[in-house]
Amino acid sequence: MLAAIMLPLIGAMLVLLAAARPNLREFFSIATAVVLCVDLVWLASHVFDGDMPSLVLAEPIPGFSLTLAVEPLGMLFALIAGFLWLVTTIYAIGYMRGHNEQNQTRFYTFFAIAIAAAMGVAFAGDLLMLFVCYELLTFSTYPLVTHVGTPKARAGGRIYLGVLVGTSMSMLLLAIILTALEAGTLSFVSGGIFSDASTTMMLGMLLALFVFGIGKAALMPFHFWLPAAMVAPTPVSALLHAVAVVKAGVFSIMKISIYIFGIERMATLPAAEMLGYVAGFTIVVASLIAFSKDNLKARLAYSTISQLSYVVLGSLLAVQAGVIGGTMHIVMHAFGKITLFFCAGAILIATNKSKVSELDGLGKDMPWTMTAFFIASLSIAGLPPAGGVWSKWLLAQATVETGQWVLLSVLLVSTLLNIGYLLEIPVRGFFKRSIDDHRYNEAPATCLLAIGVAVLMTVLLFFIPDPLYRVASMLVR
Amino acid sequence: MIDEQLSVLAVVAPLLAAPLCVLMPRARWSWLLALVASVACFAISVRLFVLVQSDGMIVTPLGGWAAPWGIEYRVDPVNSLVMLIVSGISSVCLLSARLSINKEIDSSRQPLFYTAWLLCLSGLIGMTVTGDAFNLFVFLEISSLSSYVLIAMGRDRRALTASFQYLVMGTIGATFIIIGVGFLYLATGSLNMADIAVRLPDTIATRTMESALAFLTVGMGLKIAMFPLHLWLPNAYAYAPSVVSAFIAATATKVALYALIRFLFTIFGYQFSFVEMPLSAILAVLAVAAVLVASTVAIFERDIKRMLAYSSVAQIGYMLLGIAIASQAGVTASIAHIFNHALMKGALFLALACVVYQIGSVMRDDLTGLSRRMPWTFGAFTIASLSLIGMPLTAGFTSKWLLVQAALAAGWWMIALLVLIGSLLAVVYIWRVIEIMIRPPAENAPRQEAPLSLLAPAWILALANIYFGIFTGINIGSAKAAAIWLLGGVS
Numbered sequence: 001m002l003a004a005i006m007l008p009l010i011g012a013m014l015v016l017l018a019a020a021r022p023n024l025r026e027f028f029s030i031a032t033a034v035v036l037c038v039d040l041v042w043l044a045s046h047v048f049d050g051d052m053p054s055l056v057l058a059e060p061i062p063g064f065s066l067t068l069a070v071e072p073l074g075m076l077f078a079l080i081a082g083f084l085w086l087v088t089t090i091y092a093i094g095y096m097r098g099h100n101e102q103n104q105t106r107f108y109t110f111f112a113i114a115i116a117a118a119m120g121v122a123f124a125g126d127l128l129m130l131f132v133c134y135e136l137l138t139f140s141t142y143p144l145v146t147h148v149g150t151p152k153a154r155a156g157g158r159i160y161l162g163v164l165v166g167t168s169m170s171m172l173l174l175a176i177i178l179t180a181l182e183a184g185t186l187s188f189v190s191g192g193i194f195s196d197a198s199t200t201m202m203l204g205m206l207l208a209l210f211v212f213g214i215g216k217a218a219l220m221p222f223h224f225w226l227p228a229a230m231v232a233p234t235p236v237s238a239l240l241h242a243v244a245v246v247k248a249g250v251f252s253i254m255k256i257s258i259y260i261f262g263i264e265r266m267a268t269l270p271a272a273e274m275l276g277y278v279a280g281f282t283i284v285v286a287s288l289i290a291f292s293k294d295n296l297k298a299r300l301a302y303s304t305i306s307q308l309s310y311v312v313l314g315s316l317l318a319v320q321a322g323v324i325g326g327t328m329h330i331v332m333h334a335f336g337k338i339t340l341f342f343c344a345g346a347i348l349i350a351t352n353k354s355k356v357s358e359l360d361g362l363g364k365d366m367p368w369t370m371t372a373f374f375i376a377s378l379s380i381a382g383l384p385p386a387g388g389v390w391s392k393w394l395l396a397q398a399t400v401e402t403g404q405w406v407l408l409s410v411l412l413v414s415t416l417l418n419i420g421y422l423l424e425i426p427v428r429g430f431f432k433r434s435i436d437d438h439r440y441n442e443a444p445a446t447c448l449l450a451i452g453v454a455v456l457m458t459v460l461l462f463f464i465p466d467p468l469y470r471v472a473s474m475l476v477r
Numbered sequence: 478m479i480d481e482q483l484s485v486l487a488v489v490a491p492l493l494a495a496p497l498c499v500l501m502p503r504a505r506w507s508w509l510l511a512l513v514a515s516v517a518c519f520a521i522s523v524r525l526f527v528l529v530q531s532d533g534m535i536v537t538p539l540g541g542w543a544a545p546w547g548i549e550y551r552v553d554p555v556n557s558l559v560m561l562i563v564s565g566i567s568s569v570c571l572l573s574a575r576l577s578i579n580k581e582i583d584s585s586r587q588p589l590f591y592t593a594w595l596l597c598l599s600g601l602i603g604m605t606v607t608g609d610a611f612n613l614f615v616f617l618e619i620s621s622l623s624s625y626v627l628i629a630m631g632r633d634r635r636a637l638t639a640s641f642q643y644l645v646m647g648t649i650g651a652t653f654i655i656i657g658v659g660f661l662y663l664a665t666g667s668l669n670m671a672d673i674a675v676r677l678p679d680t681i682a683t684r685t686m687e688s689a690l691a692f693l694t695v696g697m698g699l700k701i702a703m704f705p706l707h708l709w710l711p712n713a714y715a716y717a718p719s720v721v722s723a724f725i726a727a728t729a730t731k732v733a734l735y736a737l738i739r740f741l742f743t744i745f746g747y748q749f750s751f752v753e754m755p756l757s758a759i760l761a762v763l764a765v766a767a768v769l770v771a772s773t774v775a776i777f778e779r780d781i782k783r784m785l786a787y788s789s790v791a792q793i794g795y796m797l798l799g800i801a802i803a804s805q806a807g808v809t810a811s812i813a814h815i816f817n818h819a820l821m822k823g824a825l826f827l828a829l830a831c832v833v834y835q836i837g838s839v840m841r842d843d844l845t846g847l848s849r850r851m852p853w854t855f856g857a858f859t860i861a862s863l864s865l866i867g868m869p870l871t872a873g874f875t876s877k878w879l880l881v882q883a884a885l886a887a888g889w890w891m892i893a894l895l896v897l898i899g900s901l902l903a904v905v906y907i908w909r910v911i912e913i914m915i916r917p918p919a920e921n922a923p924r925q926e927a928p929l930s931l932l933a934p935a936w937i938l939a940l941a942n943i944y945f946g947i948f949t950g951i952n953i954g955s956a957k958a959a960a961i962w963l964l965g966g967v968s
Contacts (some may be wrong), residue, residue: 058947132869170897
């Protein structure tokens with residue numbers, strides 16, 4: 001468990017040492033990722049059998065310690081982040097070299113540190129540890145977001161840091177300290193930590209502070225850092241802004257709902273319902289904005305904002321199906337969205353095109369990339385044969401169970417919108433004729449390999465969702 | 478035997494070494510002597526700290542004259558911690574002083590510089606250990622006069638006006654303090670702090686005592702740079718020699734703040750200071766104003782030393798806020814922040830000393846590309862900055878947490894929120910600097926890392942920020958013990 005956090009850090013150091021020799025440096029990156037995956041799988045085999053190790057690291061505030069503890073939700077998040085780190089590293093090698101990026105050593109170093117922080121978020125045993133790693137994740141990804149160093153990148157980085165640090169320091173920290181005073185503990189305990197003495201008013205306010213304070217979940221109106229962060233190189237957008245960073249956000253919200261408030265207690269809070277509408281609003285409005293974006297990465301960014309709110313909604317509905325659906329959606333969306341970003345990056349390096357309107361007829365030149373894009377789009381929209389179907393199904397079921405008809409229709413409308421703005425791209429690629437006669441090559445082999453692995457997982461999860469479902473339902477037993 | 482005299486030794490060692498510094502034939506020797514005296518003082522402080530932790534208060538009557546007639550030194554959980562930080566910071570700063578001072582002050586005046594430094598150190602330590610109100614004033618003057626000299630030795634001619642400004646304000650403050658002490662003597666007939674505290678209950682709540690409290694608070698407020706009495710501070714920090722900025726910023730205002738705590742809680746007592754007199758409200762408003770106003774000014778400051786100076790005014794606001802809350806949690810936060818802030822400001826100013834040494838300027842725009850030109854300096858600066866912002870795993874985070882927790886526990890919602898907003902302002906002013914530092918440097922800019930003897934002290938303090946952010950037994954643990962000691966029965 002501690003190894004999972006230390007491994008990427010060691011990797012970061014090795015990368016720094018091998019700065020002068022790119023091949024060795026990349027070997028270290030991949031080797032660390034492989035070892036991390038093995039470690040995580042080994043750990044998972046214990047955790048899913050019901051073994052939950054924990055470890056106290058230090059006690060910086062009297063009475064509140066930094067603890068590591070594994071539970072199924074965190075294990076799942078760690079597994080995805082770790083596995084996709086490996087995939088992304090393979091992709092990044094092709095992309096960074098193909099794109100002739102500067103400062104690649106710095107890139108791989110901070111990438112590894114960011115993963116260490118994400119592992120810390122996953123295995124945090126209390127709110128203090130969660131906050132520590134959450135902030136580390138923000139700061140360690142800042143150099144990645146501003147990687148290219150242009151004024152535009154700096155402006156994006158400023159918004160990125162401003163929103164994430166701003167929300168977490170003013171609201172999340174306040175919520176955590178209030179929780180410490182109200183409950184006397186910060187540990188994650190199944191069923192929640194608040195006694196009956198805590199008023200509905202107080203808990204409602206805390207919930208709002210948590211949900212908005214976790215800016216990484218990109219709930220409106222604190223969503224605009226995500227499009228701003230798209231100035232980053234594509235592998236960063238892919239892993240961090242489709243998986244590690246944003247998922248750390250929704251994961252934290254899910255974890256807080258289950259282990260701080262407790263699902264039963266959540267269900268009694270009127271604030272949860274109100275915040276559920278905010279999530280519903282975000283889902284629809286972000287999708288509508290995505291329609292208007294011609295830049296491919298910007299469109300994917302808004303799509304991410306919309307999809308994140310699915311998970312938030314799942315936890316706020318506070319029923320079994322919602323929690324399971326939300327948890328599964330973290331996984332499903334991770335594979336789907338990372339594929340889409342990989343494809344966007346592949347198109348960029350192969351053709352130097354970044355606008356949707358320029359992609360006409362590209363399907364003939366880049367058939368693999370476009371097919372992968374098509375399948376991943378289906379997953380995001382929640383259509384077979386892709387994994388996204390199941391999580392959406394469960395979320396819809398949760399809205400029915402709680403009688404939230406408005407939110408059910410939000411989910412349905414959103415599906416239609418997703419089809420509209422995502423499938424437009426493969427449709428253009430395959431059915432429209434290209435404007436010029438220029439022919440392009442497929443993306444570099446390492447990029448295609450990464451895309452293939454990710455899209456394969458998406459399809460696999462459609463046919464075999466059962467293990468995932470069983471792990472997710474461990475959370476509500 | 479020797480253990481009982483340690484508190485006296487801590488004051489006398491630098492005091493005796495000071496005149497010897499002038500007599501040294503070479504500047505380098507006086508530096509070495511100053512360093513040895515300061516390290517000795519630090520070693521004594523460590524020993525005293527350990528002793529107090531295990532056995533409780535140590536009382537030493539000077540010259541064998543029993544209190545309340547003679548002066549006595551008292552080392553207790555509160556001031557042993559302050560001593561530790563003052564002597565520690567002085568030693569670390571002196572480590573980097575040799576090179577830095579060689580460049581900033583010509584060698585004929587260097588022995589004088591080290592003399593003034595040791596006098597200042599001795600004055601600050603004296604202020605902390607003494608148990609006598611008038612003796613405290615004497616040491617305050619020793620440290621103040623020598624710090625005027627230290628500041629006036631800055632390269633820039635504006636250092637002279639800055640020093641003069643500080644002298645005028647400082648003297649007014651000192652006068653107020655002596656008037657306050659005079660009133661105390663008038664009312665109780667004693668100058669021994671513990672003795673005054675015992676005698677006061679009979680005479681308290683008279684006009685005399687109320688004036689004494691007012692004079693002492695305002696007088697100390699000037700020395701602390703309590704908003705809006707802070708006007709001397711930015712120039713003094715900005716134009717002083719680099720290591721002096723580090724030393725003064727990390728210690729002088731802290732010791733004055735300690736003296737205020739001593740007066741409010743030990744002499745006047747919680748009941749009079751905070752229940753009968755409206756000090757809580759006054760200090761809280763001034764503290765929050767300090768945080769918001771000074772942080773905002775810092776955002777627009779182009780000279781980084783000035784920016785850090787305004788940041789100090791804001792941080793002093795946090796410490797005052799802890800006192801204003803006047804609960805055990807509040808005072809704990811305040812004392813912990815005295816310790817933590819010394820670490821972060823010390824590290825920041827020492828990192829700037831490296832910058833001054835190599836680049837010669839601390840204007841924001843001259844630091845473009847510092848992350849490539851001086852990566853290690855940049856590293857130390859960044860770590861200390863993160864601590865200043867209150868990033869988790871640094872010392873700054875723990876003090877922020879304690880302060881917000883204390884404010885919320887006291888039901889001061891708005892204040893807690895304003896503290897957090899204040900720390901966001903800190904993010905803004907710090908990040909403006911960091912962002913310029915990480916820009917790609919100009920084409921011809923060479924890599925020009927500072928020498929090790931300048932880097933090492935900055936890194937010692939930077940790493941201390943991380944250490945004390947994770948293992949908080951020393952800073953928070955003893956701050957808590959100190960708060961319990963000060964407040965006694967009041968929770």
